[in-house]
Amino acid sequence: MQQTESLVKSGDNPRRPYVLEGIRLCVAPMMDWTDRHCRAFHRLLAPGARLYTEMVHANAVIHGDRERLLGFDGSEQPLALQLGGSEPALLAQAARIAADWGYDEVNLNCGCPSDRVQAGRFGACLMREPELVADCVAAMVAAVEIPITVKCRLGVDEDNDYAVFAAFVDRQVAAGAAMVVVHARNAWLKGLSPKENREIPPLRYEWAYRLKQERPALPVVLNGGIATVEAAQAQLARVDGVMLGRAAYHDPYVLHALEAAQTGMALRPREELLTAFRPYIEAQLGRGLALKHITRHLLGLFHGQPGGRGFRQVLSEGAHRPGADWALIEQALQVTREQAARAA
Numbered sequence: 001m002q003q004t005e006s007l008v009k010s011g012d013n014p015r016r017p018y019v020l021e022g023i024r025l026c027v028a029p030m031m032d033w034t035d036r037h038c039r040a041f042h043r044l045l046a047p048g049a050r051l052y053t054e055m056v057h058a059n060a061v062i063h064g065d066r067e068r069l070l071g072f073d074g075s076e077q078p079l080a081l082q083l084g085g086s087e088p089a090l091l092a093q094a095a096r097i098a099a100d101w102g103y104d105e106v107n108l109n110c111g112c113p114s115d116r117v118q119a120g121r122f123g124a125c126l127m128r129e130p131e132l133v134a135d136c137v138a139a140m141v142a143a144v145e146i147p148i149t150v151k152c153r154l155g156v157d158e159d160n161d162y163a164v165f166a167a168f169v170d171r172q173v174a175a176g177a178a179m180v181v182v183h184a185r186n187a188w189l190k191g192l193s194p195k196e197n198r199e200i201p202p203l204r205y206e207w208a209y210r211l212k213q214e215r216p217a218l219p220v221v222l223n224g225g226i227a228t229v230e231a232a233q234a235q236l237a238r239v240d241g242v243m244l245g246r247a248a249y250h251d252p253y254v255l256h257a258l259e260a261a262q263t264g265m266a267l268r269p270r271e272e273l274l275t276a277f278r279p280y281i282e283a284q285l286g287r288g289l290a291l292k293h294i295t296r297h298l299l300g301l302f303h304g305q306p307g308g309r310g311f312r313q314v315l316s317e318g319a320h321r322p323g324a325d326w327a328l329i330e331q332a333l334q335v336t337r338e339q340a341a342r343a344a
């Protein structure tokens with residue numbers, strides 16, 4: 001796939017219609033992980049997937065370094081910016097900036113449980129404030145043409161009432177939300193770290209299924225614990241889309257295999273895909289980026305494969321050295337081949 005180097009700038013904002021087909025495979029927003037280089041790699045693996053940025057607070061969008069926070073490569077689209085915040089006017093302003101930068105969707109974070117986020121009164125604690133979230137959604141919808149969507153949990157702490165969850169979603173849809181991503185577990189705001197909050201509260205996919213069943217017109221994307229092509233395919237029979245987070249990062253080839261299973265596209269070998277990423281990598285190196293900022297996202301490409309350990313090792317040890325370039329990746333591939341041959 002061709003990697004364009006065009007940065008979409010303010011003013012270049014063709015209206016992009018919302019296509020349900022485009023949400024069947026989504027890659028989750030993940031702080032520190034789904035930066036632009038990670039997304040460019042995921043795009044190569046899954047040409048039709050919908051990609052999400054890391055969460056960016058509305059204030060940062062408005063006052064921060066926009067090139068650093070919002071810049072992306074045209075190849076990443078369709079691309080959603082995930083916003084954090086709970087002030088309607090600020091979110092509307094940030095959404096407008098996102099639309100002007102060419103983003104295809106703005107997603108509001110109602111699922112992050114970190115202490116910092118709670119102190120700022122956004123993220124998962126917003127599940128308890130459906131009216132405030134609706135004001136935020138309505139303000140963003142009024143400000144931009146691109147779809148506004150919400151990513152939420154089932155509830156917080158001991159909440160366990162499907163009707164309350166469904167009412168939260170309905171309120172956001174009434175305010176104009178075009179789609180909901182359901183991370184299908186509660187967030188426990190006291191006593192669990194964000195990492196534990198992705199593992200300990202039990203998954204309850206049934207609530208997402210029921211939401212979809214009762215509201216056939218509402219696009220519902222299911223998130224949480226989906227790690228294989230088979231699991232994703234099974235979920236796609238019940239909801240409109242799946243969103244993969246950790247599995248997409250640690251075993252990115254699953255994105256390629258899932259897209260191939262969905263579209264009939266021919267599977268390309270890992271090595272071929274990586275080689276196709278070379279023009280992107282070299283263009284970034286040419287701009288002065290250190291190789292390690294890209295290779296850290298590639299470490300899982302041979303996950304579970306013979307030689308995968310060697311691949312990771314060569315890249316981890318070599319990428320931080322000054323002047324590291326494509327030759328290191330060639331070396332990693334060579335070691336992978338040799339280890340795989342020995343294992344055969």
Ligand SMILES: Cc1cc2nc3c(=O)[nH]c(=O)nc-3n(C[C@H](O)[C@H](O)[C@H](O)COP(=O)(O)O)c2cc1C
Pocket residue numbers: 028029030031032033054055082109111112151183198223224225226243244245246247
């Ligand atoms: C390192 C990391 C960072 C995350 N950052 C965000 C974030 O910025 N916004 C968000 O909505 N969710 C964030 N999440 C949660 C994921 O989007 C997703 O909901 C969660 O990992 C469950 O999906 P999974 O089981 O497929 O990983 C993060 C998850 C991880 C592992």
